Amino acid sequence: MISFDEAQALLAGAVRPLGTEVLPLGAVAGRVLARPVRAALASPRRDVSAMDGYALRSVDAAVGARLALVGQSAAGGMPPPPVGPGQTVRVFTGAAVPEGADLVVIQENCETEDGAVIIARLFGTGTHIRLQGSDFAAGAELLPAGRRLDPLAMVTLAASDSAEATVFCRPRVALIATGDELAAPGTARANPQAIPESVSFGVAAMIAEQGGDLVYRRSGSDDLATLTALAGEALDAADVVVITGGASVGDRDFAKPMFAAHGLEPLFAKVAIKPGKPVWLGQARGRWVLGLPGNPTSAMVTARLFLTALLAALQGRDPAALLDWTELPLAASMPPAGDRETFARMIWTATGLQPIGNQDSGVQGRLSATTWLARRLKDAPAASVGERVSALRFG
């Protein structure tokens, strides 16, 4: 059995990004940039007012000063006239600051009278002017290749004045759940031997969150011939096949055998982690195949640890970016870790991380309460309240 770090290193070393495509801005949210984004324009494009008020020369700024109003400047409007000594121009937020002016007095501090503006009071030292290029200069690199276009990055991208972006293709994902006992949710109660097929719904949601495109989804009974046929269909349809259940050593555990006829070459099988020891990754017909254990908590923990990293790498991201461990204090003591590296399911409370209670790998009820995984290394001794542990967002 290999360690968690060894398995992650194998994944990061072997998975190459899919192709790239150029898409309009309206279609790239959630995608990963394949080329850096540079600014076509400076921001602001020119010196602009940060407030609604009056632009003037700071040497004229004195309480009681009476200034001649010589024009106005609105965002998107024509350039304003220059401001000379004793003069002022009405300015609005985002509008160009007139030549000659180096201060905006907000309108709440001014009074108007017969075409003149009187400064009633002055407050603070700010000029209320955003200088040209103070946000970014024309030509500056605003977003690097590999950056996921999250909501904030979308603003930066559009501000660069790009109409389109070069992004990595979305991985097409096939998902197969195996197990004779599995029934579509809503139908299990009618068959005493059935349980609701829950895992694929969580995995499908995670695939969507991580930018994957779920193109094929099936549930298969524990019959090798049927499953081998499904494996072939899935490999035809997708870049990645995720298979849940049947990963262990039982006589009816067919997850790997069903890909054998398609030339499966394992990258790793079995990782010394708890939960999720039977997780495996391989390639068949040039596609990636990820096997997740059937136990629902094990499946979701291994999806968080390996599926997110796999989808990130296929989309040109550093998979390590998905494993952003944070050191957080424990709100409750924890027992020794045992002989497998453990990813305990935790809740964040006001005083720190608290185990969810039932740490069984079959848990489905309290799974949704979980917000963090706490990483405990193999043979780690008991940990006491207040001690910091490595934690990863989960859920």
Ligand SMILES: Nc1nc2c(c(=O)[nH]1)N[C@H]1C(S)=C(S)[C@@H](COP(=O)(O)OP(=O)(O)OC[C@H]3O[C@@H](n4cnc5c(N)ncnc54)[C@H](O)[C@@H]3O)O[C@H]1N2
């Ligand atoms: N003799 C051994 N037995 C087991 C070992 C072992 O090393 N030796 N490993 C255990 C570990 S650890 C895990 S984890 C499980 C994983 O087994 P499988 O991947 O083969 O999972 P299944 O047997 O198919 O199912 C386990 C459990 O989860 C339920 N399940 C499966 N799929 C779903 C689904 N899509 N939705 C809801 N529930 C699902 C299934 O009914 C079982 O109860 O193996 C241990 N055994």
Ligand code: MOO
């Ligand atoms: O690896 Mo299993 O998830 O411990 O039951």
